[in-house]
Amino acid sequence: MGRTLSLPAPAKLNLFLYITGRRDDGYHNLQTLFQFVDFGDTLTFIPTTDGSLALSPALPGVATEDNLILRAARLLQQHTGCPLGARIELDKRLPMGGGLGGGSSDAATTLVGLNRLWELGLAQEQLATLGLSLGADVPVFVKGQAAFAEGVGDILTPATPPEPWYLVLSPGVSVATAAIFTDPDLPRNSPSLSLEQRLLLPWENDCEALVKKRHPEVAKLLGWLLEYAPSRMTGTGACIFATFDSRPAAEKVLAQVPDSVTGFVAKGCNISPLFDALNAPDRGPQ
Numbered sequence: 001m002g003r004t005l006s007l008p009a010p011a012k013l014n015l016f017l018y019i020t021g022r023r024d025d026g027y028h029n030l031q032t033l034f035q036f037v038d039f040g041d042t043l044t045f046i047p048t049t050d051g052s053l054a055l056s057p058a059l060p061g062v063a064t065e066d067n068l069i070l071r072a073a074r075l076l077q078q079h080t081g082c083p084l085g086a087r088i089e090l091d092k093r094l095p096m097g098g099g100l101g102g103g104s105s106d107a108a109t110t111l112v113g114l115n116r117l118w119e120l121g122l123a124q125e126q127l128a129t130l131g132l133s134l135g136a137d138v139p140v141f142v143k144g145q146a147a148f149a150e151g152v153g154d155i156l157t158p159a160t161p162p163e164p165w166y167l168v169l170s171p172g173v174s175v176a177t178a179a180i181f182t183d184p185d186l187p188r189n190s191p192s193l194s195l196e197q198r199l200l201l202p203w204e205n206d207c208e209a210l211v212k213k214r215h216p217e218v219a220k221l222l223g224w225l226l227e228y229a230p231s232r233m234t235g236t237g238a239c240i241f242a243t244f245d246s247r248p249a250a251e252k253v254l255a256q257v258p259d260s261v262t263g264f265v266a267k268g269c270n271i272s273p274l275f276d277a278l279n280a281p282d283r284g285p286q
C-alpha cells in the first residue's frame with residue numbers, strides 16, 4: 001500500500017466561454033479555453049486498510065456524503081473493487097460556486113491521487129471517463145493540460161495559451177451553474193469556430209452579461225477591475241480575473257480591492273500543478 005500523499009487541486013479559469021447550442025437533454029454545447037493557475041486547495045490522502053473513507057473538515061452547506069471528494073473516492077472503489085480506503089484531509093482555499101472549478105478539481109485530484117496511492121494502475125483516459133460522471137469539468141483536471149473544450153466541455157484539445165499572471169477576485173456571491181444554464185435570457189447561439197479562429201478574436205464569456213444582471217455585485221466589481229486591466233468572468237461566475245505581465249503589477253491592484261472582496265494572485269499554467277506535484281521526488285509528508 002502507498003504512503004501518505006499530499007496533492008494540489010488547482011483552480012481553472014475559462015479564458016473564454018461561448019455557448020453554441022442546447023442539447024435535447026438540457027445540457028449546453030460550449031467552446032471554452034481552460035487554463036490552470038498555481039493556486040488552489042490541497043488534499044492529503046492517508047491510506048487505510050479496512051476500506052473506510054473519511055473526509056475532514058466538512059464544507060459548509062455540503063453534506064459530507066455529497067462532497068465530490070468522497071463521491072470520487074467511492075466511485076473509484078466501486079469501479080475497481082479496491083478493498084483499501086483513505087482518510088482525506090482538505091485544505092479548502094477556493095471559493096465554492098465561484099466558477100473556479102474547485103469541486104471538480106478536488107474530485108480529479110482524488111481520482112488521480114487514490115489511483116496512485118492504491119496502486120490501481122487505471123489509465124488517465126479511464127479516470128477522465130469516471131470523472132465525467134461527477135461533473136463536466138472533471139476530465140480537464142484529470143488530464144492536467146490546458147485545453148480547448150467543446151461538446152458539453154468533454155471534448156478536449158490540448159492548447160498552449162500565454163501564461164500571464166492573474167488577479168482573481170471573488171465578489172462574495174455564489175452563482176449556481178444550473179440557474180444560469182436554465183435562464184431563458186442566456187445567449188445560446190454563438191458560432192462554432194475553430195480554435196485558431198477563436199484565438200484571433202477578442203475573448204469573451206457568454207454568461208457574463210446575464211450573471212452581471214442577476215448579481216449587481218459582479219457588475220460592480222468587474223467595472224472596478226476593468227479600470228486596471230483587461231478582465232472577465234470565469235465559468236458561470238461569480239469570480240472574475242484580470243491579466244497582468246508580472247506578479248507585482250497584479251499584487252498592486254489586489255492591495256486596493258474593496259473591503260468585502262477577497263482574491264488572490266496566481267500564475268497561469270498550461271500543465272496542472274497536480275502533475276508537477278505527482279512527478280516531484282518528495283510528495284509531501286510520508
Ligand SMILES: C[C@](O)(CO)[C@H](O)COP(=O)(O)OP(=O)(O)OC[C@H]1O[C@@H](n2ccc(N)nc2=O)[C@H](O)[C@@H]1O
Binds near residue numbers: 014029030032153178
Ligand atoms: C460552464 C463550466 O463552468 C465551464 O467550465 C462548466 O462546464 C460547468 O461545469 P460543472 O459546474 O462541473 O457543471 P455540472 O455539475 O456538470 O453541471 C451543472 C449544471 O450546469 C448545466 N450545464 C453544465 C454543463 C454544460 N455543458 N451544460 C449545462 O447545461 C446543467 O444544468 C447541469 O445540471
Ligand SMILES: Nc1ncnc2c1ncn2[C@@H]1O[C@H](COP(=O)(O)OP(=O)(O)OP(=O)(O)O)[C@@H](O)[C@H]1O
Binds near residue numbers: 059066104105107236
Ligand atoms: N469538494 C467540494 N468543493 C467544492 N464544492 C463542492 C465540493 N463537493 C461538492 N461541492 C458542491 O459543488 C458546488 C460547485 O462547486 P465548485 O466550487 O466546483 O463550483 P464552481 O467553482 O462554480 O465550478 P464550475 O466552474 O465547475 O461551475 C458547490 O456549491 C458545492 O455545493
